[in-house]
Structures are given as structure tokens and as C-alpha cells.
Amino acid sequence: xxxxxxxxxxxxxxxxxxxxxxxxxxxxRLMGAPRCARQVGYAMHGSPGVAGGVPCHRVVFxxxxxxxxxxxxxxxxxxxxxxxxxxxxxxxxxxDMKNFSWEA
DNA sequence: CTTATGACTATGA
DNA sequence: TTCATAGCCATAA
Numbered sequence: 093x094x095x096x097x098x099x100x101x102x103x104x105x106x107x108x109x110x111x112x113x114x115x116x117x118x119x120x121r122l123m124g125a126p127r128c129a130r131q132v133g134y135a136m137h138g139s140p141g142v143a144g145g146v147p148c149h150r151v152v153f154x155x156x157x158x159x160x161x162x163x164x165x166x167x168x169x170x171x172x173x174x175x176x177x178x179x180x181x182x183x184x185x186x187x188d189m190k191n192f193s194w195e196a
Numbered sequence: 197c198t199t200a201t202g203a204c205t206a207t208g209a
Numbered sequence: 210t211t212c213a214t215a216g217c218c219a220t221a222a
Contacts, residue, residue, distance in 0.1 A: 097219060116204055131219045133203035151203080159203040 097125070101135035102146045107196070111178035113187050114194035115154040122196075129154075137162065149173045150194075156186035 095103075100123045107122075108114050116129035125131070136148040141164075149170045152158055163170040171181065180188040 120204085125218080127205095127217050128219065129204040130202060130217075131204090134201090134219080136203055148203080153203090154205060162203045 097131060098135040098138055101132045102139055105146050105148060105151055108147060108150045108194050112194040113150050113152050113174065113179055113189065113192055115152055117154050118194065119151060152187050156189040
């Protein structure tokens with residue numbers, strides 16, 4: 093069951109429930125690599141996308157910020173998708189992790 | 197084998 | 210508060 097590092101990251105992201113967000117460090121920790129947040133982000137870059145079962149749009153920075161410039165069709169697009177799932181945002185433009193951080 | 201890169205995070209100015 | 214830098218580690222060349 094040992095697949096590549098990337099596929100393991102996708103597997104964790106796949107477990108993120110709708111209307112919830114997780115930070116790269118959180119995903120990295122759940123996959124057994126708490127120091128590999130960067131590699132998780134890189135895995136999202138190489139992810140098959142939401143159509144492939146990897147809701148990379150639910151993965152955000154540790155402070156709730158979104159990935160600038162590398163969103164699906166635009167930085168505002170990712171925020172729009174999260175809002176559509178019920179995720180709340182702060183006036184700072186970051187996700188309200190205080191209430192929507194994935195706990196699992 | 198070594199070097200370079202990067203959708204991160206923590207810390208300091 | 211925002212901006213810059215250092216550290217971390219997997220992948221590619």
C-alpha cells in the first residue's frame with residue numbers, strides 16, 4: 093500500500109469533508125510527514141484535481157490563506173468554491189479556520 | 197552521488 | 210501590521 097509521497101497526500105486530502113479546510117502542515121502530519129508541508133503543496137500541483145477525487149481547493153495555509161496565483165482558474169475561484177461548500181471567510185480574505193479547520 | 201526547486205511554516209525586523 | 214529570511218524535506222535533473 094505504499095504509493096508515492098504524492099498519492100499519499102492526495103489520499104489525505106481526499107478525506108477532507110465538505111465545508112471544511114485543512115492546512116498543508118495538517119495534511120502532511122496526517123500522512124506521517126509533519127515537516128513536509130511544502131511537498132504536500134507540490135503534490136497538489138501534480139494532483140488530478142477535484143475530478144480525480146482530490147479537493148485541493150480545501151487545502152490552505154496554516155493561517156487560513158489561500159494559494160496565490162496557482163488556483164484553478166483564478167485566486168478568487170478557489171475562495172468561491174469554498175464559500176459554495178459553506179466555508180466562512182474573514183475580512184482579511186482568509187478562511188475562518190477558527191470554526192472551519194478540519195478536525196479529524 | 198550533488199544541486200536546484202518549491203501550492204509551507206516559524207521567526208524576526 | 211506587513212515583508213523578508215531560514216529551516217525543513219521530497220522530487221527532478
